[in-house]
Amino acid sequence: MVLACLLAAGVALPAAAAQQPSPLSGLWQGQIVYEPAELELDAVLELAPDAQGRLVGTVDIPSQGIRYLPISSAEVDGDRFHVVFRWPSELRGADAPYEFVGEVAEGGAEGGEGGAPGGKVLTGTFIEGENRNPFELRRLGPAGTPRPEVAQPPLHDLSTDLAELRQAFNEDEDRVRLVLLLSPT
Amino acid sequence: MVQRYVLDRIDDDRLRTYVVWGPMQGGETRQKAEEATESQSDPRATHFWTGAQVVAERLQGPAGLEDELAWDTFLLYPPGARWEGKVPPEPAHVMHVGKSLPAADRLNGEKLYQRAGELIETGPSELPDAAPPDDGPRGGEGERGEAGGAPPEAAHEAPG
Numbered sequence: 001m002v003l004a005c006l007l008a009a010g011v012a013l014p015a016a017a018a019q020q021p022s023p024l025s026g027l028w029q030g031q032i033v034y035e036p037a038e039l040e041l042d043a044v045l046e047l048a049p050d051a052q053g054r055l056v057g058t059v060d061i062p063s064q065g066i067r068y069l070p071i072s073s074a075e076v077d078g079d080r081f082h083v084v085f086r087w088p089s090e091l092r093g094a095d096a097p098y099e100f101v102g103e104v105a106e107g108g109a110e111g112g113e114g115g116a117p118g119g120k121v122l123t124g125t126f127i128e129g130e131n132r133n134p135f136e137l138r139r140l141g142p143a144g145t146p147r148p149e150v151a152q153p154p155l156h157d158l159s160t161d162l163a164e165l166r167q168a169f170n171e172d173e174d175r176v177r178l179v180l181l182l183s184p185t
Numbered sequence: 186m187v188q189r190y191v192l193d194r195i196d197d198d199r200l201r202t203y204v205v206w207g208p209m210q211g212g213e214t215r216q217k218a219e220e221a222t223e224s225q226s227d228p229r230a231t232h233f234w235t236g237a238q239v240v241a242e243r244l245q246g247p248a249g250l251e252d253e254l255a256w257d258t259f260l261l262y263p264p265g266a267r268w269e270g271k272v273p274p275e276p277a278h279v280m281h282v283g284k285s286l287p288a289a290d291r292l293n294g295e296k297l298y299q300r301a302g303e304l305i306e307t308g309p310s311e312l313p314d315a316a317p318p319d320d321g322p323r324g325g326e327g328e329r330g331e332a333g334g335a336p337p338e339a340a341h342e343a344p345g
Contacts, residue, residue, distance in 0.1 A: 037190065037294040063224065153222045155215070158205060158235040162243060165203060166268045168231055176304040177262040178202040178297075179273070180187065181241055181255050183209035184221035 022049050023104045024076050024083075024122075027145045030137035032061070032126045043135065045083065045100065045122070047074055048143035057143065059085045065185075072097070079103045081122070092129050099127040100135060187259075190294025191301055192227040199264070199305050202230040205240050209256035247273050249286055257282040259292060261300055265309030277304060 025048050031040040041064065047057035055074035060067050064087075072084045082101050089096035102124015122137040140147075158164055169177060187202060204225055206218035218234045225232070241254035248255045260276035268274055278300045280292045 037186075037296075038292055040186065040189075040294075150223045151226045152219065153226055153228075153230060153232050155206070155219050155222055155232045155234050158233040158240065160237055160239050161271075162240055165205065165233055165240070166273075168201075168203060169262075169268045169273070172201045173267055174264050174309075175199045175201050176264060176301055177266070178187070178191070178200070178301065179244070179260040179262070179276075180202060180204045181209075181244060181258055182204060182206055182221070183213055183256060184206045184217040185210060185213050 022047070022055055022076055023079065024055055024074060024081050025049060026142055027140045027147065028122055028137035029140050029148075030122075030135060032133055032135040034133050043126075043137065044147070045071075045137055046143050047071070047083070059083075079105075081124075089128070096129070101125050101127060102135070186292070186294050187297070188225045188227060188230075190298045192225065192229060194298055195302060195305070197305055198229070200229055200301060202227070203233065204230055205233045205235060207235045207240065207256065208238065209241075209254075243272055247275050248279050248281070248284075250284060253284055257292075258284065259297065261297070261304065263304045263307070263309060 026046075028045040028047075030043060032043050033040050041061055044060035045057065046060075047055050050056050055076065057071050057074065058068045059071055060069070066085075066087060069085055069087065072086050074083045075081065080103050082099065084097050084099050086095050086097055088094045100122070102122055104121070105123050106120045120139050122135075122139075124135060125132045126135045156164055165179075169179070192200070192202065202225060204222070206221055207213065215234050215236070218232070222232045238254060241256050244255035244258065244260065245251075245253070248258045248260060250258070259280040260273070261278040261280075262274065263277045266274045266276075278290075279286065280290050280297055282292050
């Protein structure tokens with residue numbers, strides 16, 4: 001938990017931990033694909049060995065409200081890995097397990113880019129109960145790498161006559177416009 | 186999806202998106218909407234929040250919906266379309282998640298990217314300025330009544 005917080009804050013790992021490379025160690029970002037180009041959830045895994053060499057870290061799936069959630073376990077066997085986190089499920093209870101099962105690809109466990117441990121891509125199956133969907137996460141760098149900054153755009157209140165939306169729409173009359181009606185949850 | 190498939194891939198100032206966040210399911214809050222704006226952080230995207238259903242009602246007709254509110258719909262307009270009066274104009278394309286609209290128009294990032302790109306290249310259209318007052322559901326080219334959207338297992342089991 002402490003390391004997870006350190007990772008979340010972008011604090012450099014202790015030298016002892018950094019000296020115990022794991023193919024899974026790093027900051028990984030990508031998608032869980034439920035339906036290609038239709039339903040894909042962004043996901044981030046950040047993993048590093050602790051002082052005892054045990055992999056710890058966090059998972060993010062922002063669209064589901066999951067941010068810097070500590071994982072329950074992470075195991076590596078050669079190129080194969082198994083990461084588990086727990087999160088409430090309507091069907092499976094408040095402490096339901098979710099699993100990333102797969103392998104380290106493009107370079108495998110023996111060597112990564114620039115001498116970094118491990119390969120460049122994690123591919124496999126995201127398991128939630130009976131459901132299985134593919135995922136692919138690309139390595140952005142070692143654990144503790146600053147995450148890409150995402151600006152939070154301003155949110156404008158819409159009046160009941162929709163005047164603000166209509167005005168923006170008409171001001172951009174010479175452009176292609178896409179209007180989306182979405183739920184934030 | 187829109188950020189990654191459309192805005193990231195179409196680096197063109199002739200494209201704008203307007204995202205209206207609102208009470209599709211009932212428990213949504215403005216705070217959640219503020220957080221959700223990060224999903225489209227592109228400067229060409231403008232974000233709105235409403236706690237009312239009026240926008241989903243007004244876009245019902247243009248989206249081609251009969252008995253469903255227009256939440257989870259994506260309306261794509263060509264250059265030249267203007268919104269006069271209460272009801273927005275009829276879009277060039279509609280995509281949806283889980284609506285009783287043609288399955289061929291189910292939200293698909295690749296298709297949305299292609300259709301937006303085509304509209305940018307073809308320029309202004311001859312579309313009417315606004316939908317007529319009694320405009321009913323749009324005639325779909327595909328089979329109607331087939332729900333699109335996320336597969337049941339994903340809808341029910343995605344974390345959260």
